[in-house]
Amino acid sequence: MSYELLTLIWFLLIGVLLIGYTILDGFDLGVGILHPFVAKSDIERRLVINSIGPLWDGNEVWLVTFGGALFAAFPNAYATVFSSFYEAFHLLLACLIGRAVSLEFRSKVHSPKWKTYWDVSFFLSSLLASVLLGVAGGNVLAGMKLGPDFHYNGSLLDQLTWYPLLVGLLTTSLFALHGAIYLYMKTEGDLQRRVEANILKLFFVFAAMYVIVTVATILHVPHATDNLKDYPWLWIVPIANALAVLNIPRAMHLGRPGYAFFSSAMVILALALLFAVAIFPNFVISNIDPAFTVTLENARSSPATLKNMLIIAVVGIPCVLSYTVVIYWIFRGKVKLDSASY
């Protein structure tokens, strides 16, 4: 297998891990953002939290594995991205810790104050994590202040400009929508009706953000559409994206929430593919001088490592998928509280 092909395969596999993470953790982040607005009593809160109870931890593993795989396959990209996003990443880590412990500790003490505290912490950390993930994506898309030897010359304030923040709002609204559809599938009765009332609102917010970010990207990040110009067949991605977006209200109207959830997952997939099309063949474009850009070629590992890792992936991924399916199957259906719930 040629070095070029191995590199391309790993670019795709890294993408698969990131897409897996955003689709899966996307809905539990969304549930975290929504829960103060839809759940009215303690039982409802517990139902909402237990809808993701057995799953959120496994969802987060996709991010961890993405990090490990990026480290191994494209060490320069890993080192550059994480040292450039120093503060933002530490904040994201704080949010992920906050979510984990909020879920774990909330039900451990029977005091309303204790529970309220963890509910707030769960909401805020889910919200901030979603925004930060989008802001990071927006910065990578727009390019960063990379100097010679991949050294970042900017600061946190350079990362919080209008465009990345817009992308942050886009991901947040998308996760909230994705989480709402998931909750709709997992709940029943009054709680479900309250969730339903939010889905359409969230859809319009997301659709508006989608249009705004599309226009902003065309105006502000001209290089994002270069690959689309060079390879017109890639237009299939934005078209599929638009269709998936429109399919969400259609599927909900047809009374098929599973189909709607599939559609919102496809929206995430298509947006991630658009992102990949926009940056390829680079990881992080330097706004100072194109010569300082982190590319697939200068970031990749040796052919031997890419090959070893491919063997690891070929052995490991079918195992991962098979028990992921088993776990989701065991916990299928409407969420119920039992002796093991949070």
Added chain:
Amino acid sequence: MDVELLSRLQFAGTIMFHYLFPPLSIGLGLQLFLCELAFNWTKNPVWESAARFWTRVFAVNFALGVATGIVMEFEFGTNWAAYSRFVGDVFGSALAAEGIFAFFLESGFLAVLVFGWDRVGPRFHLFSTAMVFLGSVFSAVWIVVANSWQQTPAGYEIVWNEIQGKQVPRAEVTDFWAMVFNPSSVDRLTHTLMGAFVLGAFFVASVSAYYLLKNRHRDFAKKCLAISLPSALLFSFLSAITGHDSAQKLVETQPAKLAAMEAHFHSSDEPTGLTLFGWPDAQQEEIYFDVKVPRLLSFMVYNDLETPVPALDQIPADERPPVWIPFQMFHLMVGLGTAMLALAALAVFLRYKGSLESWRWVLWGLVFSPVAAMVANQAGWITAEVGRQPWIVYPSVQGGVEMMGLRTSDGLSESVVASQVVSSIIMFGIIYSLLFAIWIFVLNAKIKHGPDSVEEMQRLKAEHRDESMRESIGHSGRSFGGSMMEDAGE
């Protein structure tokens, strides 16, 4: 303060805090599996209530291990970017393998372990427990492999690549299995795992001994002691053996670390003695208040009473590790290990004689033993990590060729400044202090509450069975038992 010191402090702090949890998860996972195995074997419901109790403790601990572990993975990129560029080809693949082979397995089956009691049969539940335990062991395998490669690198070469017109060196894998089975990985892995098993066993013994002292949950406590005490003895013994093997390897692979652990400053032609206690001073190259056993170190390292062990003066001055910390931490670990071995042996003997309960100080010793095990685990890692300074990747010889190492000071992120590291230290300091307090508080609450009695457990199970039956006939979300309705009124 400079970025290097700050980054080292940050890494040391976050990893020491993280390392409170994984060894306990691994050790407790084994004890939990044994309890459940006993339940599947005997069908005695006391074992089920024990397994359910330890699952709850396990889950809290596991969540903190995962939450603090994510930090570790990304810190290589945020704080040690130059190091990441240098070793990504090697170290990254071990980390990726951990994600694929360990984390997915653990987190997937953890869901069944914690939430699946009422959803899957006892056999599948036992299988899930085994998978979670296996996953945590795999995780240890890959992490210790990655760490050991830095200590005793193998299966790689240094390649100079042209990046942006400059020649930049990095380590590239030439032989994956030689990298995995580098000279220290097996010894260090077995010792690390034994340390975790010791901690888990003493943790279970501690809670059980506490209940016996307080005369509560006696059935549960006796059953758990029957498993945990023999485990504690066995694994303490195996810890000593594997530790000895690890230390013997050092004389070839990392003589500077061995000399630092023993505060062995001056070479001589005489056989080397073993220092039991002392206060080393690296400036004066002296050790004060020391108690020494002649010839013992020669014997322990070479299995003979004659061969002298190399000292720090054979290492160039700028490649010597600090001495005081590795010396004291190593001696602390060995001292605690010996004490735990003795305590476990005594407790097993007394239990066999049937008089454990009348020896209250032994029970109290067991109550505090997990602290000793935790400290010993930490001290072992500190010895290993401080003892390899100033190297982040040790220089080594591959096929007769001397390979460059990487100094810790050369591994830092180039674009990160001191104020950034300080702010992250403050943030993690606050978050971790809070977490530690809550962890102790919740653990204490769980232990105070204790396992559900068999009757209570069966009543709860029956209630939920009824409920799910009622719901499956068509009641919607609101049909919960009385006690839960009261909860809702809060």
